[in-house]
Amino acid sequence: MKVIVDGFGGDNAPIAVLKGCELAVREYGVTVLLTGDTEKLTACAQENGVSLAGFEFANATQVISMEDEPTDVIKAKSDCSMAVGLKLLKEGKGDAFVSAGSTGALVVGSSTLVGRIKGIKRAALAPMLPTSKGMYMLMDSGANLDCRPEMLVQFGIMGSVYMGKIAGISNPRVGVVNVGTEETKGTELELEANELFKLAPVNCIGNVEARELPLGGCEVAVTDGFTGNVILKLTEGLAKGFSANIKKMLLKNAGTKLAALLLKSGLQEFKKSMDYTEYGGAPLMGINKPVIKAHGSSDAKAFKNAIRQAKAFHEQNVIGEIEAGLKTLSSKMAERESAQVGAAE
Amino acid sequence: MKVIVDGFGGDNAPIAVLKGCELAVREYGVTVLLTGDTEKLTACAQENGVSLAGFEFANATQVISMEDEPTDVIKAKSDCSMAVGLKLLKEGKGDAFVSAGSTGALVVGSSTLVGRIKGIKRAALAPMLPTSKGMYMLMDSGANLDCRPEMLVQFGIMGSVYMGKIAGISNPRVGVVNVGTEETKGTELELEANELFKLAPVNCIGNVEARELPLGGCEVAVTDGFTGNVILKLTEGLAKGFSANIKKMLLKNAGTKLAALLLKSGLQEFKKSMDYTEYGGAPLMGINKPVIKAHGSSDAKAFKNAIRQAKAFHEQNVIGEIEAGLKTLSSKMAERESAQVGAAE
Known part of the structure; x- marks a missing residue:
């Protein structure tokens, strides 16, 4: 399976991201698709002796910061490493997305660029x-x-x-x-x-x-x-x-x-x-593909843990089960409503 | 000055209340007016060697518990030790009131039996x-x-x-x-x-x-x-x-x-x-006389501290200063309103 990772999200990016991905490739056998300035990422990896086996890259020219408006992820900074990653997720170029970038931008970006599970009113970050x-x-x-x-x-x-x-x-x-x-x-x-x-x-x-x-x-x-x-x-x-x-x-x-x-x-x-x-990243629940928000201060180990979480999120069919649960709820709500209408008639 | 104390409020009443009042009389030179079954209170004091110097009593035949509805303090249990204390406070038979009884009942009872500061919308317990x-x-x-x-x-x-x-x-x-x-x-x-x-x-x-x-x-x-x-x-x-x-x-x-x-x-x-x-009781703010809610698990020392708080609450003219603050607020609100009306005309 392939996890898309925001190469420039978090206080310790890109070096902690690179090292975390290296650990995850080795330990979990995943492929990582890293977004961001490819030149900078490969240079940083070389300088720090990070093996790029199991890595793929998708270039992005911008970085969204904590100071930017969350909506910039789809406007002024639509070519940032986070937005590029979310678009790749939407297109099925990877199975899950991990970012330690701005929480607000990730919520807005995921809802807009990837989309919510059918019937879900709002996405929610769940630490x-x-x-x-x-x-x-x-x-x-x-x-x-x-x-x-x-x-x-x-x-x-x-x-x-x-x-x-x-x-x-x-x-x-x-x-x-x-x-x-x-x-x-x-x-x-x-x-x-x-x-x-x-x-x-x-x-x-x-x-x-x-x-x-x-x-x-x-x-x-x-x-x-x-x-x-x-x-x-x-x-x-x-x-x-x-x-x-x-x-x-x-x-x-x-x-x-x-x-x-x-x-x-x-x-x-x-x-x-x-x-x-310590418990890894926080899943962004309600999006129709797995998205994990890693903590802003994540180190290599925290990124590795977030990738493990993303892998399980995908493999355990969490979204399919949520869809089934929502279906049960709405059919019971419809039943109740028709019973109430029947009683009123 | 005289502090009215609910003799049957809290998990350790009446013995902890009696001992706390004894300490307060000795240390702060206050008079305490204790509410509740006078016979039981004096018997308990005698059994435990509590000196009743500086004590006065006001009989009350009922006790309000945590299981009672808060509104019972003015209805089914209007002769409970808490209600009797609040009525004495209203009548000016004491300068402040201390109770470790039901919080809900104290908020309802104080608002109804004693009354709020003019202009105050709601009383609030302030731990x-x-x-x-x-x-x-x-x-x-x-x-x-x-x-x-x-x-x-x-x-x-x-x-x-x-x-x-x-x-x-x-x-x-x-x-x-x-x-x-x-x-x-x-x-x-x-x-x-x-x-x-x-x-x-x-x-x-x-x-x-x-x-x-x-x-x-x-x-x-x-x-x-x-x-x-x-x-x-x-x-x-x-x-x-x-x-x-x-x-x-x-x-x-x-x-x-x-x-x-x-x-x-x-x-x-x-x-x-x-x-x-440890910081003593929580003042019930917004009532037009000083009311202190001691913690339900108060021991003698906690009651003594709550009485000290009640004394300061009275002596420092807290309520007078609040009234002055509210007056400033409402005159500024009126000024702003007339300025807005003027600007609109």
């Missing part, structure tokens, strides 16, 4: 966040500030398929983020989403409070993009704050420094458990 | 959350799921006065919780609130991302009650998860157990820094 028992998928994490109930249910179906197929969790629990667990809690959005979830082919456990998210309360948390963005960023900020506090505690005196030595391996594990970039 | 540099006040934390822009600005004025007067922070920074710092970010609520904040007599720094909250990005964070509740509960859940991970790390083997001994005092401090109940 994995750590819990004391493993991880959970958060959807939406910021692309769609205002959501309708049906969008939340679609997020639940997509997340459930992904976590089942890729994270290997059987019957993943889908929770609606809410201010209480009782059925009557929340705004119209949560109330109606819970009603609609009764028709969806997923294991929806109803409302879940934010307190339970880091404690493993569900495997897929669905919410509007505003709340999801707050959850994602607060998790990041608290992890950073806690780490700083621990560091301060360990550097206090000779005794605490000895303790730090004794805890060395444990502390590394602890730090890793709080770092959501 | 203090820890940051790496101190603490910040979060408003709203769950009482008002749907908020209008003016409510957020009122929260900002109230929080700014409180943090300035009680927490002693000069010119507290007020931030609007949002998905980005740029002026164009967010929903209508955040966009309009930011516009309106330009007329408010507070140091509003504009949008603040959730990532910055635990890192000390502002001293007063304003948001709708849904988002605020998610922030509050996620902070709790992550602190709990981190603590469990640290504990696991320290109990791993003989070496890590030795490290735990070496870190003993640091760990206690660390735990304390994550525990928002």
Whole structure:
């Protein structure tokens, strides 16, 4: 299989991208199709001794940055490495796409240049966040500030398929983020989403409070993009704050420094458990081909992991299963509607 | 001054309440007016050797529990210790009220039985959350799921006065919780609130991302009650998860157990820094008399702290300053409106 990779996405591009691709070719036997200025990419590979076996190239003359408007990916910078990659994906020149570039541009570009799964209202970036028992998928994490109930249910179906197929969790629990667990809690959005979830082919456990998210309360948390963005960023900020506090505690005196030595391996594990970039990239759910957003600060290993994720995303037929789930939902919704019409007549 | 205290609010009532009041009388020279079954209260004090010097009592025959509906405080349980306390506060029989009972009941009861500050749209519970540099006040934390822009600005004025007067922070920074710092970010609520904040007599720094909250990005964070509740509960859940991970790390083997001994005092401090109940109770802002919600699990020391907070709330004329702030806001809003009408004519 062939994974298209944005050669100029992320803080450490292109060298980290090249090295990550080299590792992925070797370990997973994939072919990578790298987009960007081919001359620069091959020169960088040569300088750094990166073997280009298993590499293909597609030239792109521009690079989209974090400062550009997301819509520039289809306008002023339509020949950037990200846009070129997405067009190749659309044309079937590769099976999946990985980029560590601008999240906004990737959401806009994927929706416009590749297209959404039939019936899907909005694409959603779905990062994995750590819990004391493993991880959970958060959807939406910021692309769609205002959501309708049906969008939340679609997020639940997509997340459930992904976590089942890729994270290997059987019957993943889908929770609606809410201010209480009782059925009557929340705004119209949560109330109606819970009603609609009764028709969806997923294991929806109803409302879940934010307190339970880091404690493993569900495997897929669905919410509007505003709340999801707050959850994602607060998790990041608290992890950073806690780490700083621990560091301060360990550097206090000779005794605490000895303790730090004794805890060395444990502390590394602890730090890793709080770092959501460890879980690879975030899938962009709802696009009709596999797209993985690698973290902006990705190193070679993170790119390798994102390519592995893209490979599984393609091979496990995640999109086909999502389509089947959406079909079940819409036929049940139609059934319910006709029953309501029948009752009213 | 006299603080009215709900004798039967909280998990550890009445003994922790009695002991906390005893400490407060001794340390702060206040009089406490304790509500609830007077016979039970005095018997409990006698059994536990609590001195009742500086105590007054007001009998109440009922207790409102977490299982009761919040509105029961004015209906089925209108003679509960909380309702009796609120009525005494309204009548001026005391200067402030402290309760560790049901949050919902306290919000409903205070708004109905005591009343809001003139012009205030909604009362809001305002917990203090820890940051790496101190603490910040979060408003709203769950009482008002749907908020209008003016409510957020009122929260900002109230929080700014409180943090300035009680927490002693000069010119507290007020931030609007949002998905980005740029002026164009967010929903209508955040966009309009930011516009309106330009007329408010507070140091509003504009949008603040959730990532910055635990890192000390502002001293007063304003948001709708849904988002605020998610922030509050996620902070709790992550602190709990981190603590469990640290504990696991320290109990791993003989070496890590030795490290735990070496870190003993640091760990206690660390735990304390994550525990928002350490900062005393949460003021209920917007009520026209001082009301403090002590944490449900309050012990004697926490009750003593909540009474100290109530005392300062009264003595520092927080409510008078809020009224002045609201007046400035509404006159500036009127000015702006007449300027707009003038420009249109």
